[in-house]
Amino acid sequence: MANNICLNQKECGKSTGFWLLLTLGGLVMLGTLSAFFFLEHHGHIKTGMTNQIVWGLPHVFAVFLIVAASGVLNVASIGSVFGKKMYKARARLSALLALTILSGGLAVLVLDLGRPDRLIVAMTYYNFKSIFALNMIFYNGFFAIVGLYLLTMMDRKLKPWYKPIGMLAFLWRLALTTATGSIFGFLVARAGYNSALYAPMFIIYSFAYGLACFIVVQAAMYKWNDIEIDEAVLCRLKNLLATFVAAALYFTAVLHLTNLYFAKQWDFERFLLSDGGIYTLLFWGGQVMLGGFLPLLLIFSPGARKQPAILLIAALLVIIGGHAQMYVTIVGGQAFPLDMFPGYAESSSFFDGVVHAYSPSVWEMMLAVGGIATTFLITTVAVRVLKFLPEDEIKDPSSTVGQH
Amino acid sequence: MARVVNQPGLGKGFRLAACLGAMALLAIPSMPVVAGVDLPKLEHAKGDKCVDEGGYIRRHHPELLKHHRDETMRKGIRTTKYSLKKCVECHAGSKTGSVAASKEDFCIACHSYAGVKLDCWDCHATKPGKRPSHQAAQPAVPSLMPSNGGSQ
Amino acid sequence: MSESMNSKLEDRRDFLKASALVAGVAVGPGVLFYGIAHSRSPEEGASSKQRWGMLIDTTKCAVGCNDCVTACNTENGLSGKTGEQDSQWIRKLNIKHLQTGVEHNLPMLCQHCENPPCVDVCPTGASMKRADGIVLVDRHICIGCRYCMMACPYKARSFVHEPLTEQNPEVPRGKGCVESCTFCVQRVDRDETPACVEACTASGHQAMLFGDLNNPESDIAKAMKTVATTEVRADLGLNTGVRYQGI
Structure with a gap:
């Protein structure tokens, strides 16, 4: 690619590419904000969300980002907690992405609230029994801890704190994803949720989605700076992604196999795995094939060792599969009707006993992509003003300035 | 001890000007008309007088209403002295029958003047109900009450 | 005691x-x-000495009768529309046994659980249970996240999807908050029964009984002592305030 798109000011001085990206992100954000004000004025009646499907597309995108945010920090954690040099070189970008992706996810969640004007209430009234309230504390803590973590990487004076804060950040992100998974795991009444597996499963999902996001961003930054990824690094990252994707498939299999063993869960599993229409399609086609087996096939294909593009495609597929998984989990879990009277067929004016329909409106689609736009904008500005580009010592020994 | 006034750059003249400026700022609220914006003209409410002295209500009605809302909503205490419903019953405008339908109506007149947004009327009715509130002025309950102590 | x-x-x-x-x-x-x-006097709050409950006799609940729903809509200012985005605080539910084909008719509403999942999950504490067991939404601090709707096993809650006007002064409701049956708390606080119960009695069906579960002399406590009653989703251990008989 031509040198005119360049994200690091110091290195090339030109800024056409930077402003282009900023404009692109800004336009999407403008759409998101207009959708927000439109919905704030008219209410959720202009969305496809109903009293049956109460969480829709915005939540699919938001929860994906929140899960990916904790996972993307893994790269830094492997560097500082487990002392791997190659990952240390990527720790800054990893921590930065953790902050920006979480900002994006939370922004969408907040913009979709029925009363977004009461955000201050959410920050001042806490019901500590609520896993949702605990999540808010975890998110805020995550910002603080990862922010400090980033400082210890950037300021030599804070270097003694690098390891302990890295450890704290690692433990904190595990707790955060446990809590995010538990948002669903704790819903005792619904057949699609109500499983302790959701906590570890979301942690594994976060490993895969986070690493995939990291690979995509790193690839873009390398491309724009005309840097070629080191072969050894490529190999490590692809093996790590393969491990995480395989583990995610394993957890998905365990969840559904457990359910298939419980007679009371058969109806739900039949719905999801065979009769659920769009949800069945997204599960097998999106989550399992596109987000699972296909990336694995690509990664282990003979050409993958030398071809960074293959890893990039695999990572993009994992991200697409991740969105399919969130759609199946969040919308699919609600679409299946509540079984209040086991053994009975139910019917009423309130859509009892029927699979609930959901078709998102253009407004909530615009709202949903706002998270990606937020992440994109903050990341673009941050990599422009500060040094986040991963630089491997193997590649260029002179570029270790400012690294640890 | 070093004093602030000894700081370089803050001359005598500057201090004098600052004092005069501060005094002028303090004096503004006591003037009847500010910069051409008239104070809101409020319609006379029903009844002889408010549940409390006007100035007190004007200053403290947010806290009073908030306290009352929590007592009623969360504890089921249904006294009427500071109830929003009671405010509406007396202060609904004669033209609109509401406290918040037009710019002249009681709540809106003052709040738009003060530039303070209020969201009570997103949920609460701005007009009095068809039937009057159930409790009359306190004490509402005559001696028929059982002797069930002072428990809350 | x-x-x-x-x-x-x-x-x-x-x-x-x-x-x-x-x-x-x-x-x-x-x-x-x-x-x-x-x-109780207005100064006296709701007391945990009482626990309000409802007993619904499904054998008396008439097919096609919608009086409880209508009365609820009138009392609480609901539109009565039944679209996917409209609020329904009480609904008539028809259930048919898959094997035997036996059918039951019953009103489904907030079950006013002793251990309500909606209250557990609410991040701000807007979902709350009053001392006398009535489960309510404090709209002043509800942020409209809808997590309670995800958690409720009875689909008893609705989200207000559009701006409202002309509310009943006693029942404030508005866009962006979650709401559900309040047992007509404004009526209960002046010792009246909920509107649905009143309507059911007025229609002559007498399928709904409202009262204090803690008072052994109350009609509802006496009735529950003599007939078999059912909790919906008893497996969840929520100890519902609404009970059914005849299922």
């Missing part, structure tokens, strides 16, 4: 009897009823 509490309950019971007599004598219930028949 302590001695003093018992005697207090005795007092209350006598008083309830007396006020019931007064109310019975009054021909127009609206007039004489108010101001006299209060079991």
